[in-house]
Amino acid sequence: MVSIIHGGNAGDLIYALPAMRAASRLHDSKVHLYLQVDVPAQYNFNHPMGKVQMNLKMAQMLVPLLMSTDFIGKCTITDEAAKCDYNFNLFRKFHNYTGHISQWYFHM
Numbered sequence: 001m002v003s004i005i006h007g008g009n010a011g012d013l014i015y016a017l018p019a020m021r022a023a024s025r026l027h028d029s030k031v032h033l034y035l036q037v038d039v040p041a042q043y044n045f046n047h048p049m050g051k052v053q054m055n056l057k058m059a060q061m062l063v064p065l066l067m068s069t070d071f072i073g074k075c076t077i078t079d080e081a082a083k084c085d086y087n088f089n090l091f092r093k094f095h096n097y098t099g100h101i102s103q104w105y106f107h108m
Helices: 010-027 056-067 101-107
Strands: 002-006 031-036 072-078
Touching (some): 010 031, 031 056, 056 072
16 A cells, blocks of 8 residues: 555645545555644644644544545554655645645645
8 A cells, every 4th residue: 555644634634635546546556544643733823723733533533534535545543753655744844835735745
């Protein structure tokens, strides 16, 4: 299985699904998705996740949706940065935030 880690918000995760599907097709295998919880976040407003990008409860609620796709074979919730084939957290460090978020993940 091709492995991908994502530690962003639920919306960011949804926008990453096309790139996950592309990775699955590229490797001709299903995705082992690692949902990284409790990644610190700085919001300028009162965010539903508080001071993190995704908490455990939100990750647990997303797992059934993610597992219903035809390209995700396994979903693991972790609070550590697992070593994976693709790190979808990196776009926050390297992207200039132009264009559409669903395209940003293809650069990883």
